[in-house]
Amino acid sequence: MAGGALLAALDSIAALRIATFRDFPYLYAGDGESERDYLSVYHDNPHAFVLGAFAGDRMIGAATAMPMAEHLKQLSAPFVSRGLDIDTIFYFGESMVLPEWRGRGIGRLFFERREQRSRELDLPIASFCSVVRPDNHPARPPGYRSLHDFWRARGYAPVDGLTTEFSWKEIGQPDEIPHEMLFWVKHLSNDANGKKTGRS
Numbered sequence: 371m372a373g374g375a376l377l378a379a380l381d382s383i384a385a386l387r388i389a390t391f392r393d394f395p396y397l398y399a400g401d402g403e404s405e406r407d408y409l410s411v412y413h414d415n416p417h418a419f420v421l422g423a424f425a426g427d428r429m430i431g432a433a434t435a436m437p438m439a440e441h442l443k444q445l446s447a448p449f450v451s452r453g454l455d456i457d458t459i460f461y462f463g464e465s466m467v468l469p470e471w472r473g474r475g476i477g478r479l480f481f482e483r484r485e486q487r488s489r490e491l492d493l494p495i496a497s498f499c500s501v502v503r504p505d506n507h508p509a510r511p512p513g514y515r516s517l518h519d520f521w522r523a524r525g526y527a528p529v530d531g532l533t534t535e536f537s538w539k540e541i542g543q544p545d546e547i548p549h550e551m552l553f554w555v556k557h558l559s560n561d562a563n564g565k566k567t568g569r570s
Contacts, residue, residue: 371420379422380409382429383464390466392541394510395503399539412463415440419487423467423476430471433480434463437493445499448534448553460488462498481524485558494558496526499534499551526554 371379384405391398412418412434423431438446438459446456465480488496500517503510518528532553537546 371422372418376413376420379420379429379432380406380413383409383420383422383432383434386429386432386466386468387464389468390464394514395501395507395516396538397509397540399541399543409434411441412436417491419484421480421483423471423480425471431467431476431480433465433484435460435484435487436463437461437491438497444534444536448532452532458493459495459497460484460491460493462496465498477520478524485556488558495555496558497553497555498526499553502533502550502552521554524556526556528552528554 381402384400384402387405387409388398388400388402391400412420415436417437417440419435421433422429437457438449438461439456441461441463445461449456449459462481462484465477467476467480485496488494529552532555534551534553535548536551537548539546
């Protein structure tokens with residue numbers, strides 16, 4: 371989605387973010403106005419990549435990505451401090467699918483399509499970050515399974531010590547709380563034929 375189609379979908383994407391990240395491990399108490407402000411960065415950037423999954427006219431999933439050098443400084447600063455070239459990194463923002471539509475390959479497709487776009491932009495590294503929670507967190511639901519195995523199966527690995535911090539209100543909390551976010555990274559092959567494509 372891009373242009374007018376993306377602008378029209380921002381409310382739906384915001385609702386997906388609020389619904390998805392309300393659950394453990396994020397426990398995010400979001401609101402529509404702040405979500406639209408955050409998501410506007412994708413509408414305003416020509417290199418941003420936004421995917422939607424629909425059941426009829428209903429958006430049931432969405433995923434975002436953008437060159438890290440053009441995203442929030444909170445994301446790029448940990449890489450810069452390590453002397454890493456942020457101009458080589460495609461940052462994956464959100465990947466969200468409503469619970470009743472999970473397990474059908476949508477999440478896998480979101481990763482594949484964003485990796486494809488990363489190659490098209492000649493960015494050989496894909497990265498995202500996830501909140502760090504202890505195994506004994508009191509809000510961890512019984513039988514909870516993290517996405518770590520899914521991410522590893524896609525070729526991503528956490529980088530020890532490569533972290534940033536974001537603050538948000540948790541459910542039932544009056545004020546924003548700082549949260550540690552750990553980066554996962556994957557080095558992409560050029561493409562299936564071993565050929566590079568130029569950045570658009």
